[in-house]
Amino acid sequence: MNQNPPIPPIEGPLCPLPLRHDETIVLGHGSGGQMTHDLIQKVFLATLGRSCLPNGNDSASLALPTTPGRLAISTDSHIVTPLFFPGGDIGRLAVCGTVNDISMSGAQPLYLTAGFILEEGLPIQTLQRVLLSMQTAAAQAGVQFVAGDTKVVEHGKADGLFINTTGFGWIPEGRTIGGEHAQPGDVILLSGPIGDHGIAVLAARGELGFEAEVESDVAPLNHLIAAALQAAPHIHVLRDPTRGGLATTLCEIALQSQVGIWLDEDRIPIRPTVRAAAEMLGFDPLYIANEGKVILIVPADEADAALTTLRAHSYGQLAERIGEVRRDPPGRTLLRTTIGGTRVLDMLAGEMLPRIC
Amino acid sequence: MRYVQEFRNAQLVRNTLNELRRIVTRPWVLMEICGGQTHAILQYGLDQLLPPEIELIHGPGCPVCVTPLEQIDRALEIARQPNVIFCSFGDMLRVPGSQHDLFSIRAAGAQVRTVYSPLDAVRIAQQNPDRQVVFFAIGFETTAPANAASVLQAQALHLKNYSILTSQVLVPPAMHAILSSPARRVQGFLAAGHVCAVMGYWQYPPIAEQYHVPMTVTGFEPLDLAQGILTTVRMLEQDSCEVKNAYTRAVTYEGNRPAQAMIEQVFTVCDRNWRGIGLIPQSGLNLRPEFAEFDAEQRFQVAHIQPQESPLCIAGQVLQGLKKPADCPAFGKQCTPQKPLGAPMVSSEGACAAYYRYGRTISLNSTSQP
DSSP, X not given: OOOOOOOOOOOSOOOOOOOOOOSBOOGGGGSSSHHHHHHIIIIXXXXXXXXXXXXXXXXXXXXXXXXXXXXXXXXXXXXXXXXEXXXXXXXXXXXXXXXXXXXXXXXXXXXXXXXXXXXXXOBHHHHHHHHHHHHHHHHHHTXXXXXXXXXXXXXTSSSSEEEEEEXXXXXXXXXXXXXXXOOTTOEEEEOSOSSXXXXXXXXXXXXXXXXXXXXXXXXXXXXXXXXXXXXXXXXXXXXXXXXXXXXXXXHHHHHHHTOEEEEEGGGSOOOHHHHHHHHHHTOOGGGSOOSSOOEEEEXXXXXXXXXXXXXXXXXXXXXXXXXXXXXXXXXXXXEEOTTSOEEEEXXXXXXXXXXXX | OTTTGGGGOXXXXXXXXXXXXXXXXXXXXXXXXXXXXXXXXXXXXXXXXXXXTEEEEEEEEOHXXXXXXXXXXXXXXXXXXXXXXXXXXXXXXXXXXXXXXHHHHHHTTOEEEEOSSHHHHHHHHHHOTTSEEEEEEEESTXXXXXXXXXXXXXXXXXXXXXXXXXXXXXXXXXXXXXXXXXXXXXXXXXXXXXXXXHHXXXXXXXXXXXXXXXXXXXXXXXXXXXXXXXXXXXXXXXXXXXXXXXXXXXXXXXXOHHHHHHHHHHEEEEEEEETTTEEEEEEEEEEOGGGGGGBHHHHTTOTTOOOOOOSSOOHHHHXXXXXXXXXXXTBTTTBOSSSOSSGGGTSTTSHHHHIIIIITTOOSGGGSOO
C-alpha cells in the first residue's frame, strides 16, 4: 500500500498536492469520498477479504442453508481499554464475542458484519493489526464477513476504536437450547477456569500495581460447542459467562428456568494467579468477565460424555462439573462453600468496585 | 498461597467448630469488629456452621459505611470543581451523599479516579501540575499510615497541588461507645486483625478490663475466624476478660511501630461523626496544623457543608450491632446494592450488602436438600 499512484502529467500552475494521510485516521476518512474509498479498498478489504464483501453495493445478498432450521442473529458492540492485551485484542474480542453469542443457541455461525467507529488520530497500522486479528479469529471460527461500515469521529470523542459486530447463524430444526430450559436433575458443566479475561485486561491497564501473568481466554467456542452437541445432543442450556461473570449468568438462568442452581465452590476452576490477583484487589472471581468459556447444563445421563468431549478439545481441557440443578429454591443460585457452608449468589450490582482494604 | 490455603482447610475448620460445640454451655453474643470479617463469615457460610448458642453481630468496622454524610457531600463539592482530579478507593464511588454519589458526579464530567493507594494519587499530582489532586483519605488505623505517607511524600516533593480530604476513624473509641451503650448486647469481641497489624493490641487490655469483655485478635480466613470465636467463647465460659491473639502470623502486641510513628507525625486525634452512629469523642484523625497546606477541607473551604441524615435508614443501629440488616423495613425493598439508602448497603464490607449478597433473608435450612 506504500506504492504511490503515478503522477498525472501536469500543464500549467496547480494547487499544492494535499498530504496523503496514510498513517493516521483523519476526519476525511469518514467523508464518504475518495479517502473513504481508499481506506476501504487498501485497509479493510485488503485484510478482511474481498471475495465475500459486496463489491461496492449497498447490501450483501446471501443464500441461507437449505436444511430445515431457524436463523440466529446476535449483535454486540465492543469497547476495551487497552485495545491490545495479553491473549487478545479488540478485534479478536469483537469476532469471538458475536460468534459465541450465536453459538449459545446451538446455531452454527455463518456470517458476520462489522461496524467501526474510528477516532481521529488512530494509527492506520493499529487498525490493520486489529483487522488482521479479526480475520484470523473469523478464519478460526469458519465465518465470513459479509458487510461493513466505518465512521470517523473527532479526536477525544471515542477511545481509539469501537467495533460492532452482528452475527448470523443457522439453528438446525428440533434444537431448543436456552436459559429457560434448565431442569431439575441436570448437571452443570463449565469449560475451564474463570476470571482470566478480566484480570488480563486489568493487568494490561497497569491497574493492578503488581505483575500478573494471565492471558485473556478470548476464543471462538463454536467448534467446542459443536463437538459437545455431538456427544450430548440434548443439552438444555448453553451460556457464555461474559460481563457479570459466572455468578451473574447462573443467576439469570435460575430465574429464567425457575429452578435452584447448586454449585460446589471446590469444583469451580480458577487459576492460582487469577485467584491471588482477585483477592488482592477485593474482587470475587465469580463475577469477573470471561470471553472464552461456556456453561453447559445437560441431562445427567449425557453429562459424562459431554465432559469427556470438552476435555478433549483445546478450549475445554480444564472443563469441570461444577454443580447441579434442583427444583428448590426456585430462581436462586447457591454455592456450597469450601468449608461446608452455603451462600446465596446474587447478580453483580453495578460496576465491579475494588475494596478499600 | 502459603499462609492462606492452610487457613481455608475444611477439616481444620470442622475440628475447631467441634471443639466449640464441646465447650459451649450457654448463649453468647460476639461482635466481629471489622467489615472484612463480616464478609468472610458470610462468604464461607461460617455463621450457619456455628452452634446455635453463638450469635455473631456485626460491628462498625466498615470504613466506607461510617464515613459521615458531611464528608461525602464535601467530597462531591470538591470533585465537582473543574480543575480538580479527585482520587478515591473504588467502593467510595457508590456511597450516596445527600443528593448524589461520586459516580453521578463523574458522569456529569468531573474527573474522579479510582486508585489502589494514596501514593498513586501523589503520582497523579506530579503528572498534572496544573490540576489540584485530592485524595479521599478514609478508613481506620489500617489506611492511616499510607495516607500519612502520601502527605509526607507530597511534602518531600514540594507538591503544591496535592491535598487529602480526611475522614480517618479509630477503633478503640468505637468499642468504648458500643460497650457503654445502655442497649449493649455484646459479650465478647473479635478484634480486627488488620487494624491490629498496624496498631498492635496494647490499647485493648484496659477496655477488656473496664467492661469485663474478652477479645481475640482475629484474622479473615475461615480457620482464623473459627479460632477467634473458639478462643473468645472459651474465655467467656471461664469468665475471663483477657485479650488474646489468634492472628499471630500478622499481629504482634506492639504492632508496626514505624507505621504508628508516621500516623503520630502527620495526624492528631479529633472528635469525629460516624455515619449512622453520631459523634464519638476522640474517635478520628485530622491533619496536624503543620500539615494544613495538605488539608483539602481548608484548601477548598468546604467545612460549612453540614447536611442532615435521612431518617429512613437504620444504619446506625446496624453498625452498633443493635439490629440486623434484615430487621430494617427498607432492606431489600427501597434499599438494595443497586440503589442504596444507607452506607452499609454500599460497600462490599458493609453488613447490609453482605447480608443481601450472601444471605438475603431466605432460610437455608429448608432448602439444603432437594
